[in-house]
Amino acid sequence: MHRAILRGRSAFRMSSLVWIMVLAFFVAVSGESLARTFGDIRVVAQDNPQNTGTTHGYLQYEFLVTNSSSSQTHEVTLELPGNSYRFGGDALESITRTRKIAAGDSVIMQLLQPPVPGSGDGLAVYINGARQKEMVSFSFRSDHGQNFYMHSGSGIVLRVSRDVNQGELDSLIEKVWGSSSHGYRSTPTVKTNKTFKPVSEWPRNWLAYSAYDSIVVEADELDRAGSAVKQAVADYVRAGGSLTVLGQSKPDPAWGFAESSREELLQDGARVSYVGFGSIAMLTDDNAFTSSDNQTLIRTLKDEVWDKSKPKLIADSVQQANNSFAVIEDMSIPVRGLFGLILLFAVVMGPANLFILSRKKRRIYMLWTVPLISIAASLAVVFYATFAEGWRGFARHGAVTYLDQSAQRASTVGIAAYYSPMTPSGGLHFDFETAVLPVGLNRQHSSAGSMRTIDWTNDQHLKSGWIFARVPAHFQLRRVGPSRLRMNFERKDDKLHAGNGLGKDIHKLWYADDAGDIFVAADIVAGQEEVMMRDPNMSVASADSDAFRKVHERRWNNATTSVITSPASYLEPNSYMAIIRKPVFVEPALTNLKENNHMEVIIGSVKGGRNGS
Structure with a gap:
């Protein structure tokens, strides 16, 4: 009996030892798979987001990169996923970031995944421009954003x-x-x-x-x-x-x-x-x-x-997005101009060509005049279709910003829309503090889409696949960052003076004083003062406690309009609302613009107010 118990205990010990060894093996293998050494460079995965059905915003991946060299600086680029697969619809092809790492240094490199699904695996590592043969085993959250665009299970x-x-x-x-x-x-x-x-x-x-x-x-x-x-x-x-x-x-x-x-x-x-x-x-x-x-x-x-x-999507398709927030009024092909060119081509190549050569008794020349006129007409059609709108792009921005002057923080929600006659070679550039949500993403696996790339080296660079020639591109934006911009209000000689410290000319301004009375002024040049007049028909008594929360809840294509049509719903004692038609907190992501239709509504808290943050 005792021997049987001993044998049982011994078997239990052996079984436990085997399981411990197996577990240790898998832990070691798993730990090694999340880290790899490439000569002087070692890359270790620090943070891997759990796959919990996230549908919007950004997922952050962290990697510890160490340069063990005693003398040489290395330029390291991380690319996620290392292997990317195409499966239909718009998808994320790669996220990259590059850092120069001095000898003996260790740095944390973050890669942020926008809400665009993709398919792939592994982390690719480039050292001094050369891609390494091996990859770091790493799970890429391929379904992030999938349900948001498919309107299912979000x-x-x-x-x-x-x-x-x-x-x-x-x-x-x-x-x-x-x-x-x-x-x-x-x-x-x-x-x-x-x-x-x-x-x-x-x-x-x-x-x-x-x-x-x-x-x-x-x-x-x-x-x-x-x-x-x-x-x-x-x-x-x-x-x-x-x-x-x-x-x-x-x-x-x-x-x-x-x-x-x-x-x-x-x-x-x-x-x-x-x-x-x-x-x-x-x-x-x-x-x-x-x-x-x-x-x-x-x-x-x-x-x-x-x-x-x-956030709520303003539209499900490119056409719907442009209908709700038009960056360009007419996206149609310039049919009249093209028809005129074709008609001119027909007249010149046919009757006119035949008449002139007949009078010169050189009809044989039609063997080369017809091809020459055809080539000239084809080039004219191509040039007209290409350059009818010019080289430069169009942009439209609509944003609402809450500026807390005491905390020196500015929070912005809004829409950015871009249109370019030619595909921009430099892509789009946003800063590190802006969350970008693309609108009109094609998530039908059975249809063709674009593979998109993003680089985080110097800024948030949407490199390729985000904007194409003659196709509007819409993005919903959220941004938070520090700001020292401010408005100054002071009473002089029984008059309220407003000093514009927002850096851009103000189109229209409302201000609520300590008593809740609302004053109005217009056309205040940046850096200048203007006397404000009291509006007897407005007061802050009707201000909603969750007014700004409701702006975020609604679709942002009409955010600026809804706010400026009811200033009293957003103003509170010691606060103001300013309409500005130049970039303040939302800078254009596309350069060399022909036209920028821009409107920012800035709602500021001077002394903390009821929305102190």
Whole structure:
């Protein structure tokens, strides 16, 4: 009996040892597959986003690149995916970034994937321009953005911090919607993405959070984070995201938000504050998700907070996009001019040619005059069709910006549209602080599409496949960044003077003073002052607490129009609204423009106001 037990124990030990060895082998293989050495250069994958059905925003991949040389600097380029496959429709072919790494240095290189699906695998590495034969094994999230353009299964995705009890949250979600949070349903569900890194090690760029509909975090975790992480999370909220905080009743100014009075009660123990274009849900109970009694709370969070972070596409096709936000009024072929050229060709080559040669008694010359006239006519048609609109492109921008002068942060949502008679060789250039959502993406696998490339070396460079000759290209934009621009308001001799410090001429300006009275002025030159007149028919009493959140929720092609038609709904004491027809916070991504139809509406908070952020 004892021997049998001993034999059983021995077999158990051997079996356990075998499993440990097998597990160690797979861990070693997995670890090695996510890292590879190429001579002096070693590349290690640091962060790999989970595949949780993200549909918009950017996914960030991080790689640690080390140069072990003692004397030589190397130029390293990373390309994701290393192998790209085409499967129909518009797709992402590659994401690249290049850095020069000094001898003995280690740098973190980030690659951000826009919401464009693709297909491929591996990470390719180029050293001093030469592609290495081997690749780093790495999973590329090929379906990111897929459901957003196909209008199917676009559920809510939460980024859940390490200290939040994900199991209890998933259990509560399942009780409310009757399915696992990781499943797909025709009705939007809530999916959770657990992050095991402490908040203090989270990304420092707001674009890395933009794929999530909300960040769920414990208040003390956010307290322990560094200023750069707090700033990135705050910028994510300002750009239209949502933050769900457990264990605190109001946002802490140390998180990067000034105290805001623009708040509403969701239910007992839960309030929502509106900051920029986003919102912060504060839950006083840090165990809010551990009780099944909170089903009402989680439904409210989904409907009133989480479900409002996803931007709405203005159109499903290129034609629809141009109809809703026209960059060029007439996309048709210049038929009249071409018909005139063809008619002239017929007359010259036929009757005119025959008449002239008959009079000169040189009809035999038709053997060479007819081909010559045909060639000249063909060239004329080509040149006319090519250059009727000229070489330079057309652009149209419409954007709404909330400028918090006290925090020196500017948050922008809007549309950028471009049209070029010739395909631009340099592609499009956006900065590192702008989230770009292409409109009219073709996701039909059975049809041909364009393969798109993006490079992050010097800026956000949409290199190829994003814009073509005579085809409008539309993009929905979200941008957050620092800004020292400001308006100054001062009373002199019982008159209100407005000083334009926004850097561009103001077409029209509204300002609400401490008492809520609204003043109006027009045509204020940059750097100059203008006297404002009180409008007796306007006041800020009708201002909505979530007015900016509603701008983000709606389709942005009409954002500027809807805002300027009702200034009182957006103004609050010590705030202003300015219409500017030159680029301020949205710079054209296409250079050498023939025409730039530009409108920015800037809504600024002078002293924090009710939208202090």
